[in-house]
Every structure is written in C-alpha cells, then in structure tokens.
Amino acid sequence: MRKKVIAGNWKMYKTQAEASEFLLNFLHTLEDTPEDREIILCVPFTDLGILSKSLHGSRVQLGAQNVHWEEQGAYTGEISGPMLTEIGVRYAIVGHSERRQYFNETDETVNLRLIAAQRYGLTPILCVGESKQQRDAGETESLIISQLAKGLEDVDQNNVIIAYEPIWAIGTGDTCEAIEANRVIGLIRSQLTNPDVTIQYGGSVKPNNIDEIMAQPEIDGALVGGASLEPSSFARIVNYK
Numbered sequence: 001m002r003k004k005v006i007a008g009n010w011k012m013y014k015t016q017a018e019a020s021e022f023l024l025n026f027l028h029t030l031e032d033t034p035e036d037r038e039i040i041l042c043v044p045f046t047d048l049g050i051l052s053k054s055l056h057g058s059r060v061q062l063g064a065q066n067v068h069w070e071e072q073g074a075y076t077g078e079i080s081g082p083m084l085t086e087i088g089v090r091y092a093i094v095g096h097s098e099r100r101q102y103f104n105e106t107d108e109t110v111n112l113r114l115i116a117a118q119r120y121g122l123t124p125i126l127c128v129g130e131s132k133q134q135r136d137a138g139e140t141e142s143l144i145i146s147q148l149a150k151g152l153e154d155v156d157q158n159n160v161i162i163a164y165e166p167i168w169a170i171g172t173g174d175t176c177e178a179i180e181a182n183r184v185i186g187l188i189r190s191q192l193t194n195p196d197v198t199i200q201y202g203g204s205v206k207p208n209n210i211d212e213i214m215a216q217p218e219i220d221g222a223l224v225g226g227a228s229l230e231p232s233s234f235a236r237i238v239n240y241k
C-alpha cells in the first residue's frame, strides 16, 4: 500500500509567533484524522526549531524547503542535512519550481541535493512540473521524463516522495484537472523503478478540490501552498474524504 502524504509548504510565510499561533488552531483538528495519512509541514528555517518542540509527540512531521549537498562549508545562505536532522526535521523539499526559477536550481543541483538529503537521513520531496509555455508546446511529457531521469540518478527510490506541480497551477487558483493530474502522475510512476513511491499533486490545492484530487487512483497526496497557511483550510485538506 502506498502511503498517503499531505504536506504544507509555507514558502516564505510566518514568523515564529505566527507559526505557534497556527499550531494552536490546527493540532486539535487532527483528533479524528484517519491513521492512513501522514502530515508534514515544510516551514521557513527560522520556524523549524520552535515547531520541532511544539510538534513533539504529535503526528505532524517537520520538513525544510531545501537542503544543501555538502555536510558543511563556505556556502553562504545554505543549510545542511545534519543541521536539519539535529533538530528533528524528517523531510526536505528539493527542486521546487520557485527554486529552479528564481535561484538557478538545475536538474544537476537538484540531484546532488536529493542524494545528500538521503545520505543525512532526510526523505526528500522532489518537485517536477512544466510551465504553461511548455504545456502549450506539447513538451509536458518529455520535460517531466527528463527532470525525473536527471533528478533521480543514483537516488534511492525507497526513500523519496515525488510531487507533480505544474507551474501554471501554482498560486494561480488554476488547478490542473484531477484527471489530467492523475494521467501525468501515472506517467511519472511509469518512469520509476519502485512503483510504490508516494506521488503527490501540487498547485492550487484547496478545501473544495482536495476530495476529487485524492479520489484519483495514481495520486497519493498533496503538496499545498497557500491553503496550508490557514489552520481551518489546511485541516479540511488533511481531513479529505
């Protein structure tokens, strides 16, 4: 059975005070959440310490939004795997389209980060997905196959999550049709050596579309941006039917 995983990606939102306030209003909503699903919050680096303490003993796991490939070194602005695992972080998003677009992340650096995440005991969440221009040009399939081949080289597929995030659906309210997301995720699965990898959909996931998304046979979870910032909307998503 593939694991169901709902992850929030807070991006560059929430101070420590705001993060604590979120938890006050969120954790009690998990009382009746079915055991079959895992819940992750991927938060800014500055929130990790305080959330690690507050989430101790809860069923919510902690994730970072990036991780460097070296254990330590002269890499201003970066963070290493051991720095994350030391404070209880279990997951790290790698290769998010915002990193690829604004911070020059390439398939090669994404691959290095994935391998390092695993080496230091983290489970990486690899993001792949096409732009509107690439979709309109009919390049979706070839792009995703290429991102997977390069990103997953020498990566252990027993310890990775993949998120299909079409760039045109991120932050736009323009969700990919559930059936189309299911088709692309099926394509992703066909490229893997381990068919049991958890594959999420991300891009304008909201309380009003999560049930349809999670009803698709290939989709094992969601990577949620904007709707994970508000306790009640993230609670509704986590408690999908």
Ligand SMILES: O=C(CO)COP(=O)(O)O
Binding pocket: 009, 096, 165, 169, 170, 171, 172, 173, 202, 203, 204, 205, 223, 224, 225, 226, 227
């Ligand atoms: O980028 C995303 C999650 O990583 C998706 O963001 P939104 O849910 O805000 O569209």
